[in-house]
Amino acid sequence: MSALPRARQEPRWLTLAVTGTILFLCALPLLRLAITGARSAGFEGIAGLLADPQLWPAFRNSLTTSLLGMILSVVLGMVFALALTLTDLRRRSALGILFILPMMIPPQVTALAWIGMTGPSSALLKAVGLAPSLGSPQPLYSIGGIALLMGVQHAPLVYLTLRASLLSLPRDAIEAARLAGAGRWRTLADIVLPLALPGLVAGASIAFVSGIGNFGIAAILGIPAGELTLPTLIYSRLTAFGAGTFGDIALLAALIAIIAFAGLFIQERALAGRDYRVLGHSGAAASFMLGRWRGPVEAMLWLVIGVILLAPFAALLAGALAPAYGVRLTPDTATLDAFREVLFRQSATRTAFSNSFLLAGAAALILGVMSLMTAYLLTRRRGRLARVLSALTDVPYALPGIVISVAFLLLFAAPVPFLGIRLYGTLSIILLAYLSSFLAVALKPVDSAFRQLDPVLEEAARMAGAGFSRRMRDILLPLVAPSALAGAVLVFLFACNELTVSALLWSAGTQTIGVVIYNLDDSGSFNLAAALSVIVVLIVALLMLLLHLGGRYLPRGTVPWQS
Template identity: 50%
Template sequence: MLLVPLGRLALTGLAPGGVPDAGPLIEALGAGSTRRALVNSLVSAGASSVLATLAGGLIALAIGLTDIRGRGVLTFLVLLPMMIPPHVTAIAWIQATGPASPLLLLLGLAPAPGSENPLYSAGGVIALLSVQNTGLTFLVVRTGLRALPRDMSEAARVFGAGPGRMLSRVVLPLVAPSLIAALALAFVSGLGNFGIPALLGIPARFTTLPVLIWRRLTSFGPGMLPDVAVLAVIIGAVALLAVLAQRRAQARAGVSLTGAPQPALALRLGGARPFAEAALWAWVAATLALPLAALVSTALVPAYGVRLSADTATLESFREVLFVQEAPLRAFANSTLLAGVAAALLAATAVLAGYFASRPARLPRAVAGGLSTLADLAYAIPGLVISIAMILVFLRPLPVLGVSLYGTGGIILAAYLTAFMAIALKPVAAAYARLDPALDDAARTSGAGFSRRMRRILGPLTAPAAASGAILVFLTAYNEVTVSALLWSTGNETIGTAIFNYEDSGATPLAAAMSVITVLATLCLMLLLDRLGRRAPPGVVPWRD
């Protein structure tokens, strides 16, 4: 799932015919379309990652270190846009800002007919990528804040440091590695994002590398695989360089801490608290309430551009999606099944890999460490690149078995296992790092075999972390479109591809209706998990303390 696809992709791009040849790579970099797409990708990913890190970091500091009221609800709402598919975010904002927006027409705020949507631009792509990735950076920085020992901040306060000085001299230097990680994750996420640049960038002729790959492969078919493999190698190399730069920067900014993590400070904001709370709720309204209201209003009109009123409001689009057309229901079933199976398999794999990575034996530890490194690399590589690697591996029937995965749900599942393995591994590896090895050694001394130790001791102790990783894998895979954009086929549609195809074909009310249903399903699932998390061990639900 990791070594073979990534290796095949590298060989196809760098050694066509099995002989190393830099010619195709040099030719691709010399093409004007490739250079423009590469520059656009770097600009959009770089600018959006800086903005997302600033926004997410400020929100994390406000919620994590002050006496803001309603922190639990705010945390949930800030993270919710991260769980909404990027192309749904793009569709929602297009319908909230364009001259044909039913919501703006209802409010009498629509621009003049025929005017261009301001989001169809490089700035629009950067803005929506920033909104999409703010939840991710917030989660990373918030996790770093929760891991800080409280005694340093308390010592600074005892010596008379005010909130501003304590923040600049104590808190920010200690969370610098988390800020760097958030910046790198936002950059990689923006670099590989397909939905937002496709829906906003194509009308503005602002083409990024993932969109260029998609257009060439969908226009010319599998015959373009060698050419797009070269483009995939380029974008994969950029992502890898970003990860290496992150690790180098974190190593320089890292600070050794003593003491266990403790409850974070709750700095009193005094008279500034109402203004801080108003700013946070305004962010939630602007990034969540406004686009969702636009989606709902578009789903309720018979055609895009019709003014919403009591006479024009209709549920026909919802009826069409839920009861008439077969593709949407298949997409919901396929996404639920594929995401669920991927989450379960990766959780089990993470428990096993985490165990061997924590053992002193050299060979098992080296193998597990190699798996973790490959998983990090696969996560850093954009999903569209993973899709191309899967096509290269599974286009022909499997040896011996004679079964082809191409054109089936199996190839999408394989791509999910590759792309999201790191999400499942990280929390489990952290859980094993906190376990005392004496527990496993005592069980071995008492004669317990490997399966019994896993079932009775290690499995239960790492189950909360494995469940947390599985939840994140499921929510990520359930709503994605980037990985499956090149792998779906009739009968194997996913939620993301079904919505994208509706919007791409001009069936905007149907796309809006299915998007509303998807958002409601995601919200209900997160609320159910949040409720179950009240009785579950700490750490099972990622957004709960």
């Protein structure tokens, strides 16, 4: 067979540009981390780390909180996925969006909201006369409190992965079980759950890995209680900078990465031999009619939403309206001073808003364009290169954010060779870390859109002599642009409220909203941190609503929480 003419091939510059960009963003930082870790992994370096009295308690706390949080996430995520996907509940869409919202809210905001909902200083509990007596301990400042909030924060991850599996179930199998006389519980146990097990295991694994790398919840709840996890141990080492700091944090980050990959490996082993192949029509939505149980099940789910979302947000709002932390909130004491302070008087918060929106907007715009070029190459090119590039884009997103931030810190701590440009201490290093962390978020919707396109359209244009730029501009871009826009909005959502990556990379003048919220709470200004958090939650909710309303015009799978 003769070679295809040049017009039928992707441009060489596209292959080089995409390959170079992915290697720079996804491979080079991790390679730098590995090199630093290897240099520090001599006998003395490892012996010193193993002898560190803070290492093993932090290691144990990380595993404990991640495992307990994963269990809670699986329970909550499975209940909501089964109820909202397989039953005839009313207002399923609203319940689904509200259940997803805690995942989109920054973890430090979640921690502040729950602190405001519990303990003797809760403005909300004081307002309704249910606050514990003064001097009572804050129950969330504990390993159990960290695990509880991680479970709530990561339950939507289990929900999304399990829901995707449930939506692909064969209707024929469920109908056959019913015709054979199987009841609802028998069908659920023998048909639905075994076929949906891969999604459940994948969700549990993602929840565990997310817990290992969670910094915001562990920092706000663990540091006051003296309970360090591996991410907060890295943070404490960096803030107390000294000889050997880079080597220590490289080894600690490598340890977190090993735990994360171990969790993913266990997932693969658990699913080995469980490659279920289904025939027939998929889509088992509303397969179970609840009958007289529909009302109680709806009430239970709305109660859970109230406990994990509505009540914490009400406590956050009450804390922002109270004149000071611990003061009883009444119509006479309520004030908007905290909102005026963070919006108009605090220069740090204005800078943080500017930095966060600039970084999030730049990341969304750059990754929107990158996702178009990358998805085109990965879907049109076959072979080892495409597989390697696709795997590399997933690695930074699969790793905890603390590992990515350490990798970029090590890569750019010194001026760039030959150029003499110093990126550390600037917004540029945070932006590069965002591009690495969120490339997969922007790429997935566009990749899905390209794979759903009929290749005949582009083939016809090629036969007519249209070059790559003409085909992209006139045919492909109009069809995939909505998915690219949705991916960019998701990147903006994640980047605007991010803390874990920027916590290690910020400096004076480059702080982000997440960093300012953490610093305000750390300095004792709970009402100011609460006011800023309320604003963040409202922004996130508005962006999610806009994305949800526009999701009906996008290819299937573009908006994660929709069918």
